[in-house]
Amino acid sequence: MKSTPSEILDYRCRLESPTSVGRSGVSQIYQTHVIEGEGHEILRELFPQLDNKLLNEYDIRNYSLKTELRFFVNGILLNQNLTKDIEWLGADRFTLETVLRKELCLKFENQIEWKCNSRVTQLIVDQSSNIVKGIKYRCKQNVGSPLFDMYGDFIIDCSGRNSSSTKWLKESLNLIVPTVQMHFGCGYVTFVGERFKTENPTLDSIPVICSTVNAPDKNAGCYIIPMRTIKTSDENSLGTLAQISIHCVNSEFPPNDSYENLLEWIKENLDPDYYSILKSTKVYSPLIPYRRAIDDRRYVESLGKKWPQNYILLGDAMCTFNPQFGQGMTHACRQARGLAKIFAENCHKLKDISHVFNSRASAISEECWLLSTTNDWKTPTLKIIKTDKNGQTKTYQRNGDFPATKDNQLRxxxxxxxxxxxxxxxxxxxxxxxxxxxxxxxxxxxxxxxxxxxxxxxxxxxxxxxxxxxxxxxx
Ligand SMILES: Cc1cc2nc3c(=O)[nH]c(=O)nc-3n(C[C@H](O)[C@H](O)[C@H](O)COP(=O)(O)OP(=O)(O)OC[C@H]3O[C@@H](n4cnc5c(N)ncnc54)[C@H](O)[C@@H]3O)c2cc1C
Known part of the structure; x- marks a missing residue:
């Protein structure tokens, strides 16, 4: 948190040890992240100085979707005469998280104790009353180090897309959480680059250019999102550093071995405008791949009162989505605001809060899930893994070339x-x-x-x- 704005940027471009700045354990942090309108609003309410600091100390800019966005969704260009404006922050995730953490410390000072470089390994429960009372954790660097106990009145598992909660609940309370995973062959390559003029001034005048995939016809998309304004004397430079993400479904992965190969791939797989923009972009960072994104939902609400007291999953730990619609951080913010509201209502007993939360939070997940999975169902090689409440797991696969057996046919x-x-x-x-x-x-x-x-x-x-x-x- 002590890093200067230029150290964060330098780090983002050179990818040194993840513990030196930002945080470890979030491998997707290098990928382009958009904080959507509602998530931005929630953060602004919690941290009124956030925007001011990002804009004035970190050279972040905000963008008007009405005047500065060109957005193709499922191959269709959205109309640009928006009736209301929506603002996006052009912040990379390292910068956003660093500033957020500083604000959090300023606001709560002595009320927070950070346990860094530690990994939670199991829950402490009281089986007879179905309560989670705490967690056991150990130092991350040393797998053989002793376990420590930490107790809490209310425990929030926000350990992200790889959360071990289902494993822990099975081990300690013999509780099976029904899950659905959709594997749609998602792949990303992201890098930071300075945009230079193309031969098309209209293209150059648009800072935010996005296109989702349009499966099964076009299984690749691209997001170009500015992350910093820079001072430059080069008159061909557009004066912004952008995060550029090329993404795909159906395992049609963009290459990351060299920029030349990536450009060739872009020429074949994306609209010619992307090729002209990226051909005139100077690359400042390695090409970082990410191939592990899936839709993954834990149906905690379906367990009703079988779900333990005083323990919840929040954010990706409860549900993760296809990143192309940029829903994840805002989904987590909305669930967190929902939890605060339940406490503020002051009418629920502590023992009921996890159940009230599960039913309200799952409604938030459901909205995002619908938007994400409706499209992902179009993927020709979609694979779905379902685990029911008895622990029975079934895999269904749709494969363009081979007919599936009756049992695992995807309908x-x-x-x-x-x-x-x-x-x-x-x-x-x-x-x-x-x-x-x-x-x-x-x-x-x-x-x-x-x-x-x-x-x-x-x-x-x-x-x-x-x-x-x-x-x-x-x-
Ligand atoms: C390629 C890609 C692009 C994305 N783009 C966007 C975007 O544009 N906009 C958007 O809103 N979202 C995007 N997302 C989704 C977004 O990254 C997540 O939704 C968001 O980070 C979820 O926040 P979280 O706090 O739930 O989990 P995370 O941010 O994943 O944080 C989990 C934390 O828990 C820690 N942890 C894990 N296990 C343990 C343990 N056992 N003990 C202790 N700590 C542990 C991890 O180290 C980590 O710090 C994208 C995701 C991917 C993969």
């Missing part, structure tokens, strides 16, 4: 099929409508529920347009 749920059709039809309408594009971005930024896309007037307009197109009646 697209009817609701998902309808949602896929509806979202694609909605996006076609949104490309012509500033209002619908604004609605979509509000949902994506978690400022509105996905259900606003189904308001009767919108539903009617989308179905009407789809019918007209279907029968070729529209002019």
């Amino acid at each position: 697209l749920p009817l609701l998902t099929k309808i949602l896929q059709w509806y979202i694609d039809s909605f996006l076609k309408c949104a490309s012509k409508s500033g209002q619908l594009s604004t609605d979509f971005l509000h949902v994506m930024n978690q400022q509105a529920s996905i259900f606003i896309l189904f308001k009767p007037t919108i539903l009617f307009a989308v179905c009407y347009t789809a019918l007209m197109n279907c029968f070729n009646l529209s002019k």
Whole structure:
């Protein structure tokens, strides 16, 4: 937390020991992260000085989605005449976390004790009353070191996508948490680069350029998001350092062995505009791959009162999503705000709080899950692993080339099929409508529920347009 802004940037570009700055254990931290509208709002409420510090001390800029974004979703360009503006922060995750931690320490000073370089290894429970009372932890560097106990009135497992909670609950309370994992062959290559002028001034004038994949037709996408403004005397420079993420589904991974090979891949797999931008980008960091992202949901709410008291999962520990919609951090922020609200309501007994939280938090996860998985179901080689409440695990695989056996055939749920059709039809309408594009971005930024896309007037307009197109009646 003592690092200067330039040390953080330097570190981000050179990738030295992860313990020297930022934090260890979050391998995805090098990848592009967007903090969505609602997450940004929650952080601003908690830390009113956050934006000011990021903008004035760390050369971060904020971006107006109304004037500074070009966004292709499922191959369709959102309309740029948004009816309301949404702001994105162009902060890389190292900078955001460093500033957040400093703010946290300023706000709570002596009330926090940090245990660094430690790993939780199991829960301390009282089996007869179904309560989690604490955790056991040990020093990370030394696997054989002794275990320490830590007790708490309320324990929050926010240990991320690789959380061992399901294993711990099975070991200590013989509780099986039903889970669903969707493997859609997600792959990322991210780097930091300085953008230079292309031959197209319109392209150069847009700082935030994003495109999601459009499976099964186009299984690659790209996010270009500025992270710092820089002073330069080079008149061809656009004066920003950007985080650039090339991503894919269906295991069609972008190469990271050399920039030349990556550019060749981009030429073949992405829209020509990306090739011209990236051809004129100067690369400042290694090309960092990430290939472990999956959709992974723990259905904690389905266990009702079997779930232990005084213990919850929060953020990725409860549910992780396809990163392309940038939902994860905001999902965690919303769940944390939900938890604070439950305590503030002052009407729940401590023993009930984990159950109240599970049912409210899972509703937040469900919204993000729907947006993420509706698209991921389109992946030709999708694999789904389901574990039920008896611990029975079944793997279903769809493989383009080989017919699956009857038992492990993947059947697209009817609701998902309808949602896929509806979202694609909605996006076609949104490309012509500033209002619908604004609605979509509000949902994506978690400022509105996905259900606003189904308001009767919108539903009617989308179905009407789809019918007209279907029968070729529209002019
Ligand atoms: C490629 C990629 C791109 C992404 N892009 C975005 C984006 O643009 N926007 C967005 O909002 N989200 C994005 N995400 C998702 C985002 O990274 C996560 O949703 C978010 O970090 C979840 O926060 P968390 O606090 O739940 O877990 P994490 O940030 O993963 O933190 C978990 C912490 O727990 C610690 N820990 C783990 N196990 C133990 C243990 N046993 N004992 C002690 N500590 C432990 C880890 O060291 C770590 O510090 C992306 C993810 C990936 C993979």
